[in-house]
Amino acid sequence: MKxxxxxxxxxxxxxxxxxxxxxxxxxxxxxxxxxxxxxxxLGNFYFVGYNASPGNAYTKTNGFILKxxxxxxxxxxxxxxxxxxxxEYYYIFNDGQNHLDVSGCLSTDFIWPHxxxxxxxxxxxxxxxxxxxxxxxxxxxxxxxxxxxxxxxxNNYLFVSYVWNASNFLLNPVFLxxxxxxxxxRLFTNVNYGRAGEDIKQLDENSYWFLSSLGDVxxxxxxxIPTGQFSKIPEGLSSAFGIEWDSDxxxxxxxxxxxxxxxxxxxxxxxxxxxxxxxxxxTFGFLDTLDYPASFGGLSYQNHDSIFIGGTKDFWIGYYNxxxxxxxxxxTDSMLxxxxxxxxxxxxxxxxxxxxxxxxxxxxxxxxxxxxxNTTEEERDIYILKLNSEGLLTNTPEKPQIQMHxxxxxPNPGTNYLKVRVAAQYPQSTxxxxxxxxxxxxxxxxxxxxxxxxxxFLPRGSYVYKIYNQKGLYETGKxxxx
Numbered sequence: 001m002k003x004x005x006x007x008x009x010x011x012x013x014x015x016x017x018x019x020x021x022x023x024x025x026x027x028x029x030x031x032x033x034x035x036x037x038x039x040x041x042l043g044n045f046y047f048v049g050y051n052a053s054p055g056n057a058y059t060k061t062n063g064f065i066l067k068x069x070x071x072x073x074x075x076x077x078x079x080x081x082x083x084x085x086x087x088e089y090y091y092i093f094n095d096g097q098n099h100l101d102v103s104g105c106l107s108t109d110f111i112w113p114h115x116x117x118x119x120x121x122x123x124x125x126x127x128x129x130x131x132x133x134x135x136x137x138x139x140x141x142x143x144x145x146x147x148x149x150x151x152x153x154x155n156n157y158l159f160v161s162y163v164w165n166a167s168n169f170l171l172n173p174v175f176l177x178x179x180x181x182x183x184x185x186r187l188f189t190n191v192n193y194g195r196a197g198e199d200i201k202q203l204d205e206n207s208y209w210f211l212s213s214l215g216d217v218x219x220x221x222x223x224x225i226p227t228g229q230f231s232k233i234p235e236g237l238s239s240a241f242g243i244e245w246d247s248d249x250x251x252x253x254x255x256x257x258x259x260x261x262x263x264x265x266x267x268x269x270x271x272x273x274x275x276x277x278x279x280x281x282x283t284f285g286f287l288d289t290l291d292y293p294a295s296f297g298g299l300s301y302q303n304h305d306s307i308f309i310g311g312t313k314d315f316w317i318g319y320y321n322x323x324x325x326x327x328x329x330x331x332t333d334s335m336l337x338x339x340x341x342x343x344x345x346x347x348x349x350x351x352x353x354x355x356x357x358x359x360x361x362x363x364x365x366x367x368x369x370x371x372x373x374n375t376t377e378e379e380r381d382i383y384i385l386k387l388n389s390e391g392l393l394t395n396t397p398e399k400p401q402i403q404m405h406x407x408x409x410x411p412n413p414g415t416n417y418l419k420v421r422v423a424a425q426y427p428q429s430t431x432x433x434x435x436x437x438x439x440x441x442x443x444x445x446x447x448x449x450x451x452x453x454x455x456x457f458l459p460r461g462s463y464v465y466k467i468y469n470q471k472g473l474y475e476t477g478k479x480x481x482x
Contacts, residue, residue, distance in 0.1 A: 021362065021393045022072035023344075023402040025369060026382040031057050032064065033319075034366045034382055035090045035296050037356055038100075040126070043070035047366060047384070048089035048102055049353075051079060054377040057319060059110045063087035065102065065128050072384055078128045084108055087120070090296065091149040095180070099131060100124050103149040103159065106135055113166050117144030119159055121182045134182040138174070141166045142189075152202040155180040160210065162196035163189060173197030173212065175224040188224040199243055209273045214238050215255070217274060231274040235281055237266045240292060240311075242299035242355075249273055252336075254299035254309055256292065257283055262450075264291040267299065267309060267336055282336040284328075286421055287450065288411065289314040291328065294365070300357040304334040306389065308363040310355035313343060313408075319380060321349045322372040326405070327365055327383075329355065329391050330424070341423040342391040343405040348372065350383060361389040405475060407467040413480040420451040420467060429469040433479070436462055455481055 020043070026032070034049035045068050050061040063080035080087055089104040106118040122133040138144060142163045152158045159176035174189040174197065195212040200220075202208055207227070208220040215238045219229035233241075237255030245251045250271045257266035263285030270279045285291045292315035293299075301307040309332065314325040326345040332338050344350075344365075352367040369383040385402065388394055393404055406423040422429050431451060433441045441463065444453050460481050467475040 020070050022386045024072040024384045031379045032382050033368050036092050048092045050088040054379040060086050061088050063089045076128050090147040114143045148199050158200050160197040160200040171196045234276045234279045242297040254293050262287045294352040294355050296354050298355045302357045307332045310365050312352050320378050325350045327352045338424045340425040344402050362387050407475040413482045416456045418453050422449050426473045432466045434464045
């Protein structure tokens with residue numbers, strides 16, 4: 001009877017989890033940002049990042065850890081503060097022994113060039129209590145930024161980042177390997193490479209796959225020395241890479257695609273660490289906006305036929321921009337064919353930092369929200385979006401904190417024309433525009449994901465649009481002609 005009860009409880013818990021979605025804004029007086037998230041066996045989520053007093057995100061930060069349940073309700077949080085050290089957490093792992101390991105960067109120099117830097121690893125309990133910590137100090141005149149941490153063989157940890165010297169500011173990769181007890185096994189800086197380190201993976205006992213921020217790939221030996229084996233990521237993809245290894249040799253990769261067309265995002269499946277002759281490739285993007293992958297990893301899956309990809313629509317460099325942006329999330333099959341696209345936000349400036357597939361078949365996306373309409377301070381809030389397998393918010397309140405969209409209109413405000421972007425799952429739709437009295441001004445059929453509507457003849461003012469079809473698409477909003 002006890003076994004039956006346990007099995008029934010697990011099945012009910014899984015069924016409930018599959019229907020659990022949420023949209024949450026965590027707002028305090030601090031400037032806050034998240035970098036990574038993991039899910040435990042109970043459906044709880046652990047997030048890591050940093051916070052700072054407004055205006056200090058580029059100088060003095062504190063390590064931040066947040067724990068929520070599967071409804072997004074806060075269970076606990078902790079801020080690690082040091083008066084003489086800036087702390088920023090980047091990754092969190094389950095150590096397999098009921099503890100969590102957190103990696104990050106430290107600096108005791110709050111003013112550019114932020115030298116006196118270190119790597120850090122901390123072990124915490126599931127109640128966020130600090131169990132153990134260790135740091136690895138770089139030479140005094142080196143500054144450290146960004147961090148990628150991966151699990152290696154034998155429960156070791158691999159770090160790759162980039163450093164600069166205070167005398168010339170040239171970027172070079174720095175590598176660190178530790179064992180599961182955080183003891184350093186190898187720390188090496190390649191001062192002759194001249195490119196930032198982006199990602200690393202152990203291929204076997206004697207070699208590593210290393211990726212630079214410009215898409216260069218090298219094979220390194222056990223001492224992190226280049227072996228001479230070299231390649232490039234296909235299609236010229238670069239920066240903000242998100243990589244999931246499908247096997248010991250093949251991987252899916254997301255990156256920026258610097259072409260001259262509408263699409264700014266590219267994603268690849270490559271079957272060999274170096275061979276780019278057998279790859280699958282697809283793209284995503286918008287006309288007239290810059291779309292950018294989630295800054296610290298925007299490609300994730302639990303099974304190969306449901307790959308989630310996410311990032312920011314209308315992104316630009318900087319945290320505190322004064323225009324609307326959106327999270328975008330799309331799903332592909334194993335051959336990178338897009339099944340659906342959806343967009344979330346538009347009422348503030350959003351930046352997605354991470355997307356992770358979840359055990360229930362959905363995904364969780366995290367990032368920052370700068371409410372430029374209601375603040376003049378450099379103060380962001382945390383935004384967390386838990387979606388089901390279709391990218392939907394199914395059990396949120398009637399007025400969720402963030403609205404989901406399947407079609408967008410821009411530029412808004414505009415002048416002599418507007419463009420309509422319809423999600424890929426809707427090949428046919430209709431756009432209608434109404435004046436403030438409810439009179440229909442124009443109607444246009446849209447085939448595919450793009451439509452352009454001429455508005456030269458319209459007087460300046462506010463209009464209401466409607467985008468719909470018979471397959472479930474229905475979007476309304478206001479458009480302003482200047």
